[in-house]
Each structure stands twice: as structure tokens, then as C-alpha cells.
Amino acid sequence: MRMSRYFLPVLKENPAEAQIVSHRLMLRAGMIKQSSAGIYSWLPMGFKVLRKIENIVHEEQARAGHHAMQMPTIQSADLWRESGRYDAYGDEMLRMKDRHGRDMLFTPTAEEMITDIFRAHVGSYKDLPLTMYQIQWKFRDEVRPRFGVMRGREFYMKDGYNFDLTKEDALHAYNRHLVSYLRTYERMGLQAIPMRADSGPIGGDDTHEFLVLAETGESEVFYDSAVTDLTFGDRDIDYDNVAQCAAVMEEFTTKYARTDETHDAGLFAEVPEERRKTARGIEVGQIFYFGTKYSEAMKATVQGPDGKPVPVHMGSHGIGVSRLLGAIIEASHDDKGIIWPEGVTPYHCGIVNLKQGDDEADAACDALYKSITALGLEPLYDDRKERAGGKFATMDLIGLPWRITVGPRGLKNGVVELTSRRTGESEEMTPEAAVQKIAEIYAQH
Numbered sequence: 232m233r234m235s236r237y238f239l240p241v242l243k244e245n246p247a248e249a250q251i252v253s254h255r256l257m258l259r260a261g262m263i264k265q266s267s268a269g270i271y272s273w274l275p276m277g278f279k280v281l282r283k284i285e286n287i288v289h290e291e292q293a294r295a296g297h298h299a300m301q302m303p304t305i306q307s308a309d310l311w312r313e314s315g316r317y318d319a320y321g322d323e324m325l326r327m328k329d330r331h332g333r334d335m336l337f338t339p340t341a342e343e344m345i346t347d348i349f350r351a352h353v354g355s356y357k358d359l360p361l362t363m364y365q366i367q368w369k370f371r372d373e374v375r376p377r378f379g380v381m382r383g384r385e386f387y388m389k390d391g392y393n394f395d396l397t398k399e400d401a402l403h404a405y406n407r408h409l410v411s412y413l414r415t416y417e418r419m420g421l422q423a424i425p426m427r428a429d430s431g432p433i434g435g436d437d438t439h440e441f442l443v444l445a446e447t448g449e450s451e452v453f454y455d456s457a458v459t460d461l462t463f464g465d466r467d468i469d470y471d472n473v474a475q476c477a478a479v480m481e482e483f484t485t486k487y488a489r490t491d492e493t494h495d496a497g498l499f500a501e502v503p504e505e506r507r508k509t510a511r512g513i514e515v516g517q518i519f520y521f522g523t524k525y526s527e528a529m530k531a532t533v534q535g536p537d538g539k540p541v542p543v544h545m546g547s548h549g550i551g552v553s554r555l556l557g558a559i560i561e562a563s564h565d566d567k568g569i570i571w572p573e574g575v576t577p578y579h580c581g582i583v584n585l586k587q588g589d590d591e592a593d594a595a596c597d598a599l600y601k602s603i604t605a606l607g608l609e610p611l612y613d614d615r616k617e618r619a620g621g622k623f624a625t626m627d628l629i630g631l632p633w634r635i636t637v638g639p640r641g642l643k644n645g646v647v648e649l650t651s652r653r654t655g656e657s658e659e660m661t662p663e664a665a666v667q668k669i670a671e672i673y674a675q676h
């Protein structure tokens with residue numbers, strides 16, 4: 232992309248309404264625009280990152296054997312009356328009527344809809360296990376929408392639902408989700424710690440939230456610092472292997488890590504004092520096992536091996552896809568702007584032309600642009616007639632992890648400069664070597 236043709240409405244001033252750094256930087260970098268409280272338009276660069284995050288979620292869901300699908304945002308109240316949640320959900324649910332006076336609502340989550348699809352089409356235990364998911368816009372009329380995309384009213388969420396014959400099978404689905412979520416967040420450059428949590432309006436006994444530690448997080452968390460040493464890495468997990476998934480689950484959830492809702496001061500005191508930590512965290516996902524709560528209320532049964540109908544065991548699993556942008560920025564920025572992890576960066580590298588209009592510099596930038604594009608990567612080329620300082624400031628603000636700087640002086644010696652946004656370190660090399668280095672970096676992402 233050439234900056235001169237892009238729509239990147241960066242702001243010079245700090246927007247007064249933004250209280251936390253991720254909100255401030257998303258507005259300043261021209262990623263989002265508020266339309267009303269907790270509701271945002273996603274401008275091209277913000278949308279690009281949203282899509283990258285979404286794609287990682289899709290890839291990791293596919294790896295775990297889950298089926299992507301899509302359910303409507305506007306749903307009939309009747310389904311929700313069956314589960315009893317039409318009344319129970321309260322003011323957070325956005326309700327409306329169609330022209331015939333029928334009660335409708337904007338989906339805050341989709342347990343009812345998926346259970347209805349399941350009961351219409353699945354009749355036998357032989358069709359189990361089954362996990363389907365969607366990435367879809369949700370609406371919750373939050374009392375206090377704030378912090379930009381972190382607590383929106385309209386937000387983008389991955390919600391998945393598993394159907395299993397027995398509790399044991401459903402617990403494997405739970406563990407499988409935990410494993411796949413660990414991998415998903417790590418690919419985004421995040422450490423998200425599974426913590427025992429409270430199930431709220433979704434219901435059920437077993438639930439973990441995934442928290443990214445950050446001062447601006449809305450949740451208070453208590454944990455054994457040993458959990459921050461755990462990394463998933465590139466383990467090759469067979470998602471059908473019950474014992475393997477259970478082992479990962481145990482490894483990542485045995486040490487003390489809880490949100491304030493489930494915090495137990497007595498148990499926490501057993502953690503060695505130097506490892507006892509209290510901090511704040513951003514909830515980027517949650518997994519639930521709720522057994523037969525919805526299948527019993529909505530008569531979602533299958534014929535069991537003995538021919539008798541049995542209600543299926545279910546769980547649901549969410550990832551806050553739009554919230555993740557905020558969480559990633561909270562975890563990865565400095566005073567100049569965003570620092571995107573390679574896995575989610577909107578453009579793979581920036582190209583800064585220090586002397587736009589200089590034949591040699593222009594030609595070198597064009598050549599770099601072509602070579603990087605030919606690798607299947609996307610550069611963002613700042614080809615505007617602007618001062619170098621302004622160009623650097625914009626690149627630092629929008630946070631592309633790598634920048635290639637091209638100027639007449641360097642070109643005289645046959646070199647350009649490759650700079651890491653994270654470390655600030657620059658290295659001079661030939662344009663070919665810079666392209667090679669970029670190729671090597673992204674071969675791992």
C-alpha cells in the first residue's frame with residue numbers, strides 16, 4: 232500500500248475522551264472512529280488488524296477440528312424464552328420489535344440459537360462429538376461502555392459450542408478448547424493466562440477466563456508467578472488425544488490463578504510468598520462447561536447407544552476478537568506508539584523514502600516494494616512529500632514492526648537501513664539483504 236493513496240486519518244493530538252493507552256493509540260493511528268457510546272466504525276487499518284486476528288482464530292479452530300458457521304445477529308425472542316434467558320438477561324439485552332410486533336433481539340451470545348440448530352438436525356449419539364463456532368458481531372448494552380473496543384456495546388466475538396454424549400467427552404472438549412486458545416493467543420504475541428472464574432449469565436460450574444496482565448485491565452487477579460513462566464510454544468498436540476489435552480490443561484491450570492470472583496485467600500496463602508502476585512488483567516476469552524443446562528431446557532437430546540433419548544452435554548467458548556486489539560496494544564506499545572507483534576501487524580514492514588521525488592530514492596523504494604510484495608508480504612510505503620521526522624513519527628505511531636529507510640546518502644554506498652520498532656536498533660545493509668531479512672522474519676509467522 233502506498234501511503235499517498237491510503238485512508239489513514241492519524242490524529243496529532245491526544246483525544247480527550249480516551250482514558251487508556253490502547254484507546255488513545257487506536258484513535259490516533261486512525262484505526263477506529265466512535266459512532267456512539269461503545270459502537271465503532273473500523274477504518275481500513277483497524278479493520279486489517281481485526282481481520283488478521285480473526286484469521287488466526289479461524290486457523291486455530293480448524294486445527295482443533297471445529298466447524299465455522301454463522302448465525303443471525305437478529306434473533307427471535309421465542310427461542311430465548313425457552314431457555315428462560317429472555318427475562319434473565321435484563322437490560323444488557325437490546326430488544327426490538329419487527330413490523331408485525333414480534334419480539335426480536337440483537338444476539339449477546341448464541342447458546343439458544345445453536346441448540347435450536349442442533350436439535351433440528353442431530354438425532355443420534357453417532358453424530359457426536361460436534362463443535363461449531365462463529366465469529367460474529369454481538370451487542371450487549373453495557374452499563375458503562377468504555378476504554379474503546381475493550382468494553383464496547385457492539386463487539387466482535389468468536390463463540391463456539393460443543394455437543395457431547397457424556398460429561399467426560401464434554402470435558403475433553405473443554406480441555407481441547409483450552410489448548411487451542413493457548414496457541415491462538417501466543418500466535419498474536421500475547422501471554423493469556425487461564426484463571427478460574429465465575430460463569431455469570433452463561434451458567435455452569437467449570438469455567439476459565441484467559442487474562443492478559445495489564446495495569447489497565449478491568450479484572451483484579453491473583454496468581455502464582457510460576458504461571459507466567461509457562462509457554463505453549465510450538466508443541467505438536469493431537470487434539471483428539473484425550474490424555475494429551477488433559478495434560479496441557481493440568482499444566483496450565485493447577486497453579487493458583489484466579490480472578491477476584493473466585494479468589495480464595497486461604498488457598499492463595501499456600502503459594503510461597505515471593506511468588507504470590509496481585510495484578511490487573513484483561514479478559515480476552517472464556518471457556519465454559521455447563522452440562523445439560525440448555526439441552527434440558529430446550530429438549531436437545533440424541534438417541535443414546537441404548538436407544539433412549541439423552542440430553543447432550545454442552546459447553547461454550549468465547550474469544551473477544553475486537554477486544555484483542557486493545558489488549559495487544561496495552562501489552563505492546565511505548566511512548567511513541569503501537570508495537571505490533573509480527574503475527575497481527577497490519578503491514579509487514581514500512582518503507583520510508585527520505586527524499587520523495589529524488590529519482591534514485593524513488594526507484595529504490597519501488598524496487599523494494601516490488602520485491603517484498605513478490606514474497607507474498609505487504610509493505611506500507613510512505614511515498615508522501617513530507618519531512619523525514621513526520622514520516623518516522625507516523626511509522627512509530629502505527630507500529631509496524633520493521634521499517635526500511637531509503638535515502639540518497641545511503642544509496643550512494645549501496646545501502647538502506649532496517650530498523651526494528653521494538654528495539655529501535657537499525658542496521659545498514661543492501662536492499663537485497665533487507666528483503667531477505669524481512670522474508671526470514673515472516674517465515675516464522
Ligand code: 5CA
Nearest residue numbers: 340382383386390514515516517548549551554
Ligand atoms: N457464550 C459465551 C462463550 S461463547 C460468552 O458469551 N462468553 S463471554 O461472555 O465471556 O464473552 C466472550 C468474550 O467476549 C470475553 O471473554 C471478552 O473477551 C469478550 N467480551 C465480552 N463482553 C465484551 C464487551 N462488552 N466488549 C468487548 N469484548 C467483550
